[in-house]
Amino acid sequence: VDHRPRPGGEINEDRVRFQGTAGDLAEEDFVVLFLGDSFTFGDTLAYEDSYPYAFEDVVSGFDCTAPVRSVNAGWVSASPLLALRLLREIGPEYRPNLVVYALDMTDFHDDLRYEQRLREGGDLEIDTGEAFVQLLVRGLPGLSAHGPRLRELRGVFRSRDEEGHEGQVPLPRDRFFATAQPLERSVAHIEDGVIKNLSALHDLTETLGASMALVVYPRAYQYSMEESPRSWESHRYEAMGPWVREPFRYFRERVDRLPYPVLDMLPAFDSADEFPLFREDDPHWNEAGARLMAESVARWTAESGLIPCHVPTD
Numbered sequence: 001v002d003h004r005p006r007p008g009g010e011i012n013e014d015r016v017r018f019q020g021t022a023g024d025l026a027e028e029d030f031v032v033l034f035l036g037d038s039f040t041f042g043d044t045l046a047y048e049d050s051y052p053y054a055f056e057d058v059v060s061g062f063d064c065t066a067p068v069r070s071v072n073a074g075w076v077s078a079s080p081l082l083a084l085r086l087l088r089e090i091g092p093e094y095r096p097n098l099v100v101y102a103l104d105m106t107d108f109h110d111d112l113r114y115e116q117r118l119r120e121g122g123d124l125e126i127d128t129g130e131a132f133v134q135l136l137v138r139g140l141p142g143l144s145a146h147g148p149r150l151r152e153l154r155g156v157f158r159s160r161d162e163e164g165h166e167g168q169v170p171l172p173r174d175r176f177f178a179t180a181q182p183l184e185r186s187v188a189h190i191e192d193g194v195i196k197n198l199s200a201l202h203d204l205t206e207t208l209g210a211s212m213a214l215v216v217y218p219r220a221y222q223y224s225m226e227e228s229p230r231s232w233e234s235h236r237y238e239a240m241g242p243w244v245r246e247p248f249r250y251f252r253e254r255v256d257r258l259p260y261p262v263l264d265m266l267p268a269f270d271s272a273d274e275f276p277l278f279r280e281d282d283p284h285w286n287e288a289g290a291r292l293m294a295e296s297v298a299r300w301t302a303e304s305g306l307i308p309c310h311v312p313t314d
Helices: 051-059 080-094 107-120 129-138 143-166 183-207 246-257 266-270 287-303
Strands: 030-035 068-072 098-103 211-216 262-264
Touching (some): 030 051, 030 080, 051 287, 080 107, 080 183, 098 183, 107 183, 183 211, 183 246, 211 246, 246 262, 266 287
Parallel strands (some): 098 211, 211 262
């Protein structure tokens, strides 16, 4: 299940796409750790064109009170559950100030599938155990004040795990189920997987002393009839079908109840002047699509006070 990239080239010893190590991040750096799947990783894109490093490039032109450094910890077919497991391992070492998870439309199915496999293998434990131990070992400043909260979180995550096992909903057959049917038919699956794991990711991020933000972006078929006409996945969905935007409705209707801020990227893609933003024969962004993502996330995080920067006025 934890199918992370092998070290080598652009993949460092922690198996993340970062040309350096945690030790290369300076004390004064404001570290943004990006989590997500192949879109975040930058599948088919050069290192500097992947959206986390395009984000760093955009932010370098802002007025910032600290250097903003990006760490691209996305990888192919990851999901919130797998990102949670990764953050539990590397979070204390990289000490992020902000964790940004970019949600893909396949995450809704992948999270349920991975959880099912982990349960079958007896390896699901969703808690802060490893991060808790590493934080104690490193003796991070102010840790003692979080002691009761850390112990509380360990119990909460374990109880969530036990509760979820009994009431788990069946795994949908369609990997794109969330965009192929009315929202009301998907809610239980969405909340039993992605929302539960994003909540745990948020709690762990807080334990690490960081903030978390969620970015929800569209696939090509959710905003255009012309994008990715020869994508190898095109047979699995209906471009601009009647339910393709239902996941965005979910977050739009519930954003005020979520513990983390949410950026809806659908309007940015809908109003984009540039075309294409995706590859013709592949579901992933081209350089222009990744740049649009980076520019939008950079401006939003700055304007929301999530990074110590101001967008310069012309």
